[in-house]
Amino acid sequence: MGYTLIEKILSAHTGRRHQAGDVAVCAVDFCFSQDGTTSLVLDALSKIGAMSLKSGRSYAMVIDHSAPSPNVGVSTIHRRMRTFARTHKNILYDVGWGVSHQLLIEEGYAVPGRLILGADSHTSTCGALGCAAFGVGSTDLAVSVYTGKNWFKVPPTLKIIVNGKIPRGIFSKDIILHIIGKLTANGATYKAVEFEGAAIDQLSLDERFTITNMTIEFGAKCGFMKPDAKVLDFFKKMKKTVQPVFPDNDARYERTITFDVSTLSPQVARPHAVDNVCSVEAIEGLRIQQGYIGTCTNGRLSDLAAAAQVLSKRKVHRDIRLFVCPASRRIFHAALKKGYIKTFLDAGAVVLSPGCGPCVGTHQGIPADGEIVLSTANRNFKGRMGNPNAFIYLASPATVAYSCTKGMIADVRKMG
Numbered sequence: 001m002g003y004t005l006i007e008k009i010l011s012a013h014t015g016r017r018h019q020a021g022d023v024a025v026c027a028v029d030f031c032f033s034q035d036g037t038t039s040l041v042l043d044a045l046s047k048i049g050a051m052s053l054k055s056g057r058s059y060a061m062v063i064d065h066s067a068p069s070p071n072v073g074v075s076t077i078h079r080r081m082r083t084f085a086r087t088h089k090n091i092l093y094d095v096g097w098g099v100s101h102q103l104l105i106e107e108g109y110a111v112p113g114r115l116i117l118g119a120d121s122h123t124s125t126c127g128a129l130g131c132a133a134f135g136v137g138s139t140d141l142a143v144s145v146y147t148g149k150n151w152f153k154v155p156p157t158l159k160i161i162v163n164g165k166i167p168r169g170i171f172s173k174d175i176i177l178h179i180i181g182k183l184t185a186n187g188a189t190y191k192a193v194e195f196e197g198a199a200i201d202q203l204s205l206d207e208r209f210t211i212t213n214m215t216i217e218f219g220a221k222c223g224f225m226k227p228d229a230k231v232l233d234f235f236k237k238m239k240k241t242v243q244p245v246f247p248d249n250d251a252r253y254e255r256t257i258t259f260d261v262s263t264l265s266p267q268v269a270r271p272h273a274v275d276n277v278c279s280v281e282a283i284e285g286l287r288i289q290q291g292y293i294g295t296c297t298n299g300r301l302s303d304l305a306a307a308a309q310v311l312s313k314r315k316v317h318r319d320i321r322l323f324v325c326p327a328s329r330r331i332f333h334a335a336l337k338k339g340y341i342k343t344f345l346d347a348g349a350v351v352l353s354p355g356c357g358p359c360v361g362t363h364q365g366i367p368a369d370g371e372i373v374l375s376t377a378n379r380n381f382k383g384r385m386g387n388p389n390a391f392i393y394l395a396s397p398a399t400v401a402y403s404c405t406k407g408m409i410a411d412v413r414k415m416g
Contacts, residue, residue: 002248004157005224006192008133009245013115020156020254028144029114030058034100036065036360037119039077040138041145042084046199048146053088058407059145060109062100067355069095070363098328098354100214101125101296104133106330107240112227113245117144122296122378123222124215128208128243129234130227132192135216139159155192155221156246156254163198164262169413171306172207173298173376173396175199176214177267179259181277184329189219191254192249196226205230206302213297213377217274266412268374271392272382280399280411289371291404292385293397294325294352295359298376301331301338303397308340310401310415316348317407322400323365325352349404374400375407 001013003019011018013026013094033041038061053059056113056262061081068077078095093103101122104110110126110133117123120200121135136150145152162175180187193215200208207223215223227244235242265279293299293307304326316322324344326332332354335341344351352358358365366386367373373385373392380392394407 001252002250003132004192004253005194005245005247006132006155006157006222007113007228007251008247009113009115010152010154012113012245018154020154020252022154022185023155025149026115027149028117029146030060030101030109030116031118031141032060032062032104033119033138033141034061034065035063035067035074035077035081036190037138039080039120040173041142042059042080043339044139044142045146048142053090053145053149056088056090059149060093061085062097062103063095064099064363065356065360067095067353067357089150094352096329098326098331099296099299099356102300102327102331105129105209106328111233111235111240112242117141117150121216124214124220125209125213125296127203127212127215127223127317128225128365129231130224132222134222144366155190157192157194157251158188158220159194159196159253159256161256161258162195162199163258163262164199164260166199166202166261167264168399169266170261171398172203172210172262174213174264174267175261177269177394178261178264180214180218180275181267181269182259183218183257185218185273185275187350190217192359193220194224194226199373200225201228204302205234206300209300210297217378244268266396266399268399268409269380271380271391271393274379274394280395280409283409284411286409287372287402288320288408289395290365290367290373291320291322291370291400292325292358292365292373292375292377293355294323294327294379295399296327297378298397299325299327299331301334303376304331304335304340305338307397307401308343310398311343311347311349311405314347314405316404320404322349323352323358323363325358326348326354328354358385360384373376376400376402
């Protein structure tokens with residue numbers, strides 16, 4: 001009997017073979033935390049009695065959730081992170097670098113076959129490159145930062161095959177929202193998920209990250225895509241030599257589910273649950289007050305390109321506030337060079353510094369009571385954007401951009 005991707009990666013990090021259900025104590029390749037979780041990590045390290053890190057360069061702290069700081073309390077946390085990094089020589093990405101999950105990819109930490117832990121639930125994003133990336137609690141992360149190890153119960157694997165030619169106006173966000181809507185928020189609880197199929201092959205790496213980013217939204221421990229030519233070319237451009245890991249042909253999967261997206265419509269997740277998904281036709285015409293394009297889900301260059309294409313020669317509706325937030329400084333630079341930033345400004349959008357602020361509701365765009373927000377984020381729970389009395393809908397960057405020109409949720413396929 002063969003092994004799945006997660007079984008192979010965790011086995012390689014213990015030195016012995018493990019299958020689903022086994023408990024494995026694994027060496028961890030890289031850890032990170034962000035400014036919303038780092039204080040808890042440092043508190044736990046202090047209780048452990050860790051006066052030094054065994055390998056400071058295998059732990060990164062990222063200031064992204066409240067960047068720049070919106071208040072004195074957050075500034076104190078940021079100062080603590082900077083002081084710790086200077087003392088222990090670990091990696092720090094300060095204000096403006098971007099979102100942690102994007103930086104893991106850009107900075108070359110997310111490599112096929114690696115085991116990465118992050119004190120943030122969307123760590124699974126970089127699984128599109130063929131590495132095992134788990135979101136864990138701050139105490140668990142502190143243990144791994146200090147010891148270089150952690151224990152795992154090897155999860156069973158769900159295989160999701162996505163077939164069909166992707167229609168015009170449909171993006172990876174629509175695909176993953178459709179999957180979550182069908183499987184529900186508990187559809188893959190504590191499972192690894194391997195995505196494959198003709199539709200996955202059509203997606204760029206940027207678009208694939210959207211799918212693995214949101215595997216946590218239907219309960220999964222992590223999400224994977226097998227490294228292909230696009231992945232290998234990505235690392236070739238980075239001048240990195242990698243050794244991809246693949247599942248065996250006779251690997252045992254708990255379940256295999258097939259989707260066909262050939263006739264898929266743009267998808268929208270309604271409040272207050274990510275699996276409360278419908279087609280855009282079912283909700284078209286609903287008035288909105290705010291739009292948001294960005295986050296670790298859809299703040300990459302291809303996302304900004306899709307939004308810029310929609311907003312070219314169009315204006316944001318007079319009743320709408322549209323915020324655009326590149327996922328990293330590099331993406332911001334690239335978007336500036338390609339003219340996307342000018343397009344957003346000319347259309348009447350507001351461009352924010354790279355970070356997570358509006359998504360988690362710490363600053364830079366908290367909606368008022370009763371307001372409706374159409375966002376490219378990954379969550380629409382009550383209070384997610386900072387106000388429990390607002391209503392958050394989720395959609396692709398193209399759908400958000402087009403809707404913001406109309407003042408209501410609209411079908412981007414009608415753009416012409």
